[in-house]
Amino acid sequence: MVEVGLESTPARENWRKLMQDVVTHFPGHGTLFEERYLEGKAEGEAKGILRVLEVRGLAISDDVRARITTCTDLDRLHDWLDRSGTVERAEDLFVEGSPDS
Template identity: 45%
Template sequence: MSTYTLRFPGSGTIIEEAILKGREDCRGEDILRVLRVRGIEVSDAVRERVGSCDDLEVLGTWLDRAVTVGSAGELFGEPDGA
């Protein structure tokens, strides 16, 4: 029995890279927006760390945490700042 792997036409190309980069950028912006709307101060170091992350799973974890943290440092599992 053969196995079929579904791939979209742009898989493994610069198109896919651009799509993934767009997801990273949007998720990072969402994290910062949630913190801002909640009135949590975001340092330049936090902005840089979020903006430079390219792991969608990590960004997803940070986005989940952004909803409940008391400080931006808690986003990364650090109690007092980044």
């Protein structure tokens, strides 16, 4: 919002330079930029999982869709994405006893 408010002033360019430096401080520092970046990655992974399941013609219940789209654990999402190409049912992503359940 700050950048938008600065419009096309010289202060906007200074702001952008400052923000470039801030972004380089993650991962691992818990900055707002890092949080938003990781949220975006998780959202993209979830969309990918759902897309694979849809293309394969598997039924996706509201519960499965909610579990996938609300997950923020990137490792789990990566595993689900890998498995989404081979499961027989969407629910099988969460089979008890598997490392992703």
